[in-house]
Amino acid sequence: MNLGTFLDGAVQKFGRQPYIQFYDETITYEEFGKRVNILANAMRRVGFRKGDFIHVLVQNSPNTLIAYFAIQKIGAVAGPINGWWKAQEVKYLLNDSRGRGLIIEDQYVPILKEIRTSCPDLELVIEVGESPSPEHISFSALMAEGDTRPVKNEGSPEEVACIVYTSGTTGNSKGVLLSHKNVLTDVEAVVKALRLEKQQTVLVFLPLFHVNAMLTSIFSMAMGYRMVLRKTFSASEFWQVVDQYKVNFWSAVPAVYQILLSDPGRQKYDLRSLRFGVCGAAPLSPETFNKFQETFNIPIVEGYGLTEATGVNAINPRDGVRKVGSVGLPLPGQVIKLLDEAGREVPRNQPGEICIGGDVVMKGYFNRPQETAEVIVDGLLHTGDVAVMDDDGYIFIVDRIKEMIIRGGENIYPKEIDNLLATHPKIQEAAAVGVPDKTMGEEVKVFVIASDKSLTEEEVIDYCKKNLASFKVPKYVEIVEEDFPRNPLGKVLKKDLKKWGLTPRPKKTGADEVTVADIFGTMESRVNPEAVKGVTANLAYVITGSGGGNWTVSVKDGAVKVLEGIHDPNVTATASAEDWIGLILGKLDGMTALSSGRLKVEGDLNLLGRSNKFFKKYTPPAAIGEEREREELIRLDKVLSIPQRFATGPVMGKFLNGLKEKKILANKCSTCGRLQVPPREICAECRVRVTQWVEVGPEGAVATPDVTYYASPDPLTGETRETPYVACHFLLDGCKGHETFWHELNPSDIDRAKRGARVRPVWNEKRVGAVTDIKYFEIIE
């Protein structure tokens, strides 16, 4: 069976029963099957073929599912696109998958317009909407063709059914290839695990571009359920929808439960139809878990899964023991092992990496054999999640090996934010981490080291808003003065950064706040001898509020003592600590304070007035620090440029001149026969002059690759080349052993840089007789 024949079976079995309830529109299984056939026939007619990658960027609607299934029917590969992605992210996806087709809803067309010219592999675009652009194929026109002849997918279940991109990051995002068998195996396991009964109504509001909602729509089809489909989650309509359609269950992410709990609107509605709610994508807090069950008297069934393993891999039993904080038991038919670093299974209650085996493990990442080989080892998918399994086999997630942030169920790779912010002209470096959040599970906080002191938090946020999907925009920004915690190699230690959390870093200078105690404590050292000459009086101060206290300034014939407490005052001044500091720093005017009653005076007001001159100006500790900082120190940064000449000599000259003609010349020792490339005057082994020349290559193979992760800036231009890049010893054809040639490899071949990979040189158009006439070598497909 494949997903095409699976649909045929459901249509036959459930015929006139409703499948989709989309607002006022009801679509039966029969009608759904018919529409899928129409679209499949039409798509074939416009030129789509088996195996094509066809992306779908359509918000939740019956058309989204019709598109998915029509693609399955013609044996093509469905590639859902995250509707929150911005143009650059969509461009990356389209160029990574090199998909031929795109079914797009009109609301997303502006995104496409922005990137259309830079997506050369995209051939056919079908637009869903009322008035599609003339350069696109109209979805409704295709549906109007009305060719309902059944389309049968004869393909094997092992074929790829969909390509789902893991997250919206350029560089990190990978296309997960799932086969028909993957999907159908997982669907069967979910049905078994949840012990689903017949005749249910399921509510789907999570986006259909995620595997979670996709699977829900498919297992609903397996069971003949009615699926109430909504465009998006909306708290305001939620309970009314549950009541109106007598919803039995749904699948949600923790944030949804959090929002529903805080919404009092439910009381108007009849919610007796509810059986349970599924929760996945991120850990649910025990607090929410318990409160929700108490309030609604229905269980939350928490599960766990990842796209690479088709979406659902563990779940709590619906009516058996559900353990708070656990993601439950492995799904029937799936293998979950917790392995230590050496790949050995850990004992119960010991942490280990979750590794998943069985028919749900993806076919691999598209076009990324190395990354695939890294995560699928001996048939087990290494998830990067660390968990413990208790004595009953329940799985508790402990930590993530990877530093991914999960915000309200959406995966965010902090590296993407870091890389983006590093391109901001005022930012030297940024590091994003997840910080705990009650509603979203995690929120993004980014620590920033500014290269320009005028940088503001708003600028950081704005820059992110402009360039990232909104769910990835950091909620918290902190511009720090100190360096990030780093390992000896300079890599930022995100774990330690995470510990910094939401508490702002202590400031280096000006950190000492002005305190009332400091004002009185420094008074004796600030006495102005001239002004207190001949004065004898006690001035009392009652400072209220936090940081306040009572002080008496006792002046005896010019000698000043500051005492704690009130001692025989001639005048008593009363003010709050805040106002008192304001008065001392000159931020609050004395007369204003008096007339407004913020400063109260009993006794000799005149004495208090004169006392201003008794003391020199108070300098807050912070200001002293600033003073020091303002001292200018001369530092000269210079780059001397010294002319130099390199004379090639006849041997190197001949080699370099050869490059102009796309020839790679080696010289050959007549004694030992060894080749040298680039050539040298003398054989390094035999110490004899080398006179024979041979042409080698230009193709060859990688002998030793070397990846460079750090490049220092060119002192003359200040430019730093992009890292990582790869240099290799190449063994050119005609050479053997150590007769290798050192050059660069095409940076985009970095993942395939392996010993033995075949390469050819990429020559510059303009060649000047330099080794850089070869731009780099590239790997031959």
Add this chain to the structure above:
Amino acid sequence: MRRNGEITMDTATKDSFIIEGKLALPYQYFAGRTGSRFIIALRDEKKILGVRCGKCSKVFVPPRSTCERCFSNLTGSWVELKHTGTVTGFTIIRYEEPHQPLKPPYVQALILLDGADTPFVHIVNGVPLGRMKVGLRVEAVFAEKATRTIMDIDHFRPAE
């Protein structure tokens, strides 16, 4: 394409050629607190500052933070010097190398400013080389554009 076919070496010099390039030499110079004050005074106030050691009663120019004779701390004991002084020694530079401040030939001299006890090196300009001599009276000419170096004094010229 010819592969592994032998090509005879051309020993004529036509295979040799020359590549012109540039070598970069980045460096940083920190003037320190005392040195910075000296340069900033030159730049902003056109004042030549020195320090006086109270113990040895010597005035040092350029200023330093420690007395070279008695190791007293001289920080903050600033004195201002006149713009005039006397040449106590000199040399004529006649060879050329990159990064010289002037085109040779030019004169570098030790100049003892009036009020100072140590001479310092600077350029003397405006004197025919034949008439350059020890004991010549000179005065400082300040640079029009700040360089944030001792070259904020552009050169010394014969005093009126």
